[in-house]
Amino acid sequence: MTATGRVLGGIAMVLLAVFIVGPLGWLAVRAFATGWTYPHLLPDGWTLHWFGEVFADPLLFSSIQLSLAFAFTTIAVAAVICLPAAYAFARFDFPGRRLFLIGLFATNAFPKTGLFVSIAALFYAFDLMATFTGIVIVHLLGTVVFMTWIPAAAFAAVPRSLEEAARDAGARPLRVFASVTLPLALPGILVALTMSFLASFDEAQGTYLVGAPVYYTMPTEMYSLVLNYPRQVAAVFSILLSIPSVALLLLVRRHVMGGQLAEGFQLR
Amino acid sequence: MRRRPIAGLLMAAPPVLVVAVFVGFPIGTAIAYSLGHVGGLNTTIARIARDQHTVDAWWQQTLGAYADVLADGRVLRDLLTTVAVTLVTTVVVVGLAWAIALYLRLSGSRAAQVLAAIAVIPMFIPVVIASWAILTFYAGDGFVRSLAAILGGDAPTLGYTVVCITIAMIWTQLPFATLMVTSGVQAVPTALIEAAADAGASFPRIVRSVLLPLAVVPTVIAATFTAIATLGAFTVPYFTGPNAPTMLGVDMAAYFQSYNLPQQAVVIAVVVFVIAAGIGALYVWANLRAARAAGRA
Numbered sequence: 274m275t276a277t278g279r280v281l282g283g284i285a286m287v288l289l290a291v292f293i294v295g296p297l298g299w300l301a302v303r304a305f306a307t308g309w310t311y312p313h314l315l316p317d318g319w320t321l322h323w324f325g326e327v328f329a330d331p332l333l334f335s336s337i338q339l340s341l342a343f344a345f346t347t348i349a350v351a352a353v354i355c356l357p358a359a360y361a362f363a364r365f366d367f368p369g370r371r372l373f374l375i376g377l378f379a380t381n382a383f384p385k386t387g388l389f390v391s392i393a394a395l396f397y398a399f400d401l402m403a404t405f406t407g408i409v410i411v412h413l414l415g416t417v418v419f420m421t422w423i424p425a426a427a428f429a430a431v432p433r434s435l436e437e438a439a440r441d442a443g444a445r446p447l448r449v450f451a452s453v454t455l456p457l458a459l460p461g462i463l464v465a466l467t468m469s470f471l472a473s474f475d476e477a478q479g480t481y482l483v484g485a486p487v488y489y490t491m492p493t494e495m496y497s498l499v500l501n502y503p504r505q506v507a508a509v510f511s512i513l514l515s516i517p518s519v520a521l522l523l524l525v526r527r528h529v530m531g532g533q534l535a536e537g538f539q540l541r
Numbered sequence: 542m543r544r545r546p547i548a549g550l551l552m553a554a555p556p557v558l559v560v561a562v563f564v565g566f567p568i569g570t571a572i573a574y575s576l577g578h579v580g581g582l583n584t585t586i587a588r589i590a591r592d593q594h595t596v597d598a599w600w601q602q603t604l605g606a607y608a609d610v611l612a613d614g615r616v617l618r619d620l621l622t623t624v625a626v627t628l629v630t631t632v633v634v635v636g637l638a639w640a641i642a643l644y645l646r647l648s649g650s651r652a653a654q655v656l657a658a659i660a661v662i663p664m665f666i667p668v669v670i671a672s673w674a675i676l677t678f679y680a681g682d683g684f685v686r687s688l689a690a691i692l693g694g695d696a697p698t699l700g701y702t703v704v705c706i707t708i709a710m711i712w713t714q715l716p717f718a719t720l721m722v723t724s725g726v727q728a729v730p731t732a733l734i735e736a737a738a739d740a741g742a743s744f745p746r747i748v749r750s751v752l753l754p755l756a757v758v759p760t761v762i763a764a765t766f767t768a769i770a771t772l773g774a775f776t777v778p779y780f781t782g783p784n785a786p787t788m789l790g791v792d793m794a795a796y797f798q799s800y801n802l803p804q805q806a807v808v809i810a811v812v813v814f815v816i817a818a819g820i821g822a823l824y825v826w827a828n829l830r831a832a833r834a835a836g837r838a
Contacts, residue, residue, distance in 0.1 A: 278648070282644060282648065282650075282652060282653070282656075283652070285640070285644070285656070286652060286655065286656045286659075289637075289641075289656060289659060289660065290659050292712070293659050293660065293662055293663060293712065293715075294659065294662065295678055295684060296671070296674035296675045296677070296678035296684075296712070297662075297666065297671075297674050299674065299677060299678045299683070299684045300670070300673065300674035300677055300678075303677070309682070311681075311682035311686070311687060311690070312682070312686065312687035312688075312690035312691055313687065314684070314687055314688065314691065354555040354556050354559060355555070355556045357552040357555070358552055358553045358554075358555060358556045358557070360552065361545075361548065361549045361552035361553045362553060364542065364543065364545075365542065365543055365544075365545040365548060365549035365552070366542045366543065366544045366545070366546075366549065367544075367545060367546045367547075367548075367549025367550050367553070368546055368550070369550070370549065370553070373553050373557050375825055376557060376560060376561075376565075377556055377557065377560055378821075378824075378825075379560070379564070379565075379821065380560050380564050381766070381769065383564065383568065383773070383814055383817060384769060384770075384772045384773020384774075384790070384810075384813045384814070384817050385773045385775070385790075386773050386774075386775040386789075386790040386793050386794060386810070386813075387773060387790075387793060387809070387810030387811075387813045387814055388564065388567070388568070388773075388810075390571070390793055390794075390797050390803070390806045390807060390810050391567040391568050391570070391571035391807060391810055392563060392564075392567045393586065393797070393803070394567065394570055394571060394574060394582055394583050394585070394586040394803070394807075395563070395566065395567045395570065395582055397585035397586045398582040398583075398584065398585050398586075410563055413559065413563075414559075414560070414563055414564060417556050417559060417560055420556075421556050471664075471665065471667075474667070475667040475668055475669070477667075477668065477669050477776050478775040478776055478790075478794070482794070482797070482798070491667075492667055492668075492669045495669040495670070495673065496669070496779075499673055499780070504677070507673060511670040511673065511674065514667050514669075514670055515665075515666060515667065515670060518665040518666060518667065519665060521665065522662075522664075522665040526658075529661065529664075529720065534720050536724070
């Protein structure tokens with residue numbers, strides 16, 4: 274690497290870091306600010322007052338609980354529905370296998386807002402508008418591709434020779450699956466679960482369309498929050514909403530960066 | 542791969558059924574509704590909607606709702622805005638992803654790894670927050686303007702502009718493209734790159750003749766996902782964009798909820814689906830090509 278290359282790389286890194294992290298930092302500082310005067314780069318004073326305000330507001334607090342309830346329900350349902358399918362896609366040859374894989378991907382090929390507007394007619398007909406089930410279904414749709422494609426790639430990557438060795442040593446099929454296949458595929462499944470949790474936790478537009486005016490999760494609460502509350506409250510809320518995501522990021526960072534996610538989106 | 546037709550079908554059925562019932566089926570009824578069919582599943586939504594165009598029998602069609610939408614100059618203007626934002630976002634995102642991937646592949650330094658890690662951060666930030674953060678960053682009293690003012694200059698206010706929508710879309714879409722392209726470029730064997738360099742190939746030549754052809758599939762996947770996500774975006778333009786022009790996702794929600802014109806909202810959805818289907822076909826083509834090349838098809 275030449276000296277010019279290193280300097281250019283350094284400049285690019287600083288610019289990209291400011292582009293990506295800058296807005297987040299700018300917002301985060303606001304959560305601790307008493308006030309702000311343009312064009313100062315720092316707030317007028319520091320306070321923790323706004324955190325108390327959020328926790329004391331029953332509406333905001335219930336939306337936090339609701340978001341977590343939806344996210345955990347969604348990944349549980351998604352895991353039960355999708356993981357056996359992922360194994361079948363990876364290991365079994367059956368008629369329509371490729372068609373089904375592409376069909377599942379097609380959920381992603383429909384722009385979300387249009388899809389939710391279309392689903393609304395069905396939800397009105399079956400009385401699913403503004404129900405817990407209706408919102409879980411909307412969240413589930415955002416997880417299907419993650420929960421089938423990524424674990425399928427993970428199952429497919431488990432070496433057959435290891436499974437055969439276990440079988441030769443006398444292990445029964447279920448035992449082989451539990452002690453060899455599952456542990457080796459676990460990183461991929463973990464990435465899929467994380468992505469699904471985030472997809473549900475962050476889902477705003479469909480939840481708003483289907484859930485309002487009964488169910489307000491944290492992301493949908495943000496829609497009204499930024500209009501009706503002081504800016505600092507929205508900033509505090511943003512920090513709270515980011516905590517689970519960032520915790521998960523630290524947990525699975527190695528696997529996501531290691532290519533589990535990218536691998537999962539190649540058709541097999 | 543073992544032939545297990547019954548077990549395979551049974552295990553694969555649940556997610557396929559979920560998608561068929563809650564994606565395929567609603568889209569079918571939505572298309573029927575847009576053409577004037579208000580019976581069956583569309584009965585309930587049709588009862589509360591205003592200004593519908595209806596037909597009396599299943600073999601008839603009406604394009605009335607399409608004419609309504611076309612007559613609304615805003616929708617045409619917003620369609621152009623949506624396509625423009627989608628194009629710019631896709632090109633910039635794929636370009637940035639390639640730059641990061643090349644830097645990482647050819648330098649492999651600690652700095653390059655940090656750069657790639659930073660580019661993935663947005664994946665873990667909820668879109669609502671990202672939109673709000675980016676809006677405040679580029680607002681009239683935001684960081685960019687404050688910094689310019691301190692340095693004695695004057696920066697434009699980008700908050701609530703189409704430029705701000707594009708910036709926010711690039712921000713939210715960069716991680717996925719970076720992961721895809723990086724993993725594709727990393728997978729190119731070092732021996733191939735060195736062989737080309739030994740044969741006297743220049744850096745651009747190596748990129749064009751060695752890296753690009755071998756990483757074309759992840760690039761197409763990254764581009765299609767980015768384009769489709771941008772086409773259907775609602776939260777980003779809703780938060781960061783101006784009232785007019787905006788993107789079709791915002792128009793759809795407004796027609797549906799604010800104006801109570803679900804039929805016209807569905808018409809816009811159908812238009813967006815048609816564009817997205819074209820992009821989706823590109824993805825399937827790239828994947829099948831790769832599968833064939835690998836001898837799997």
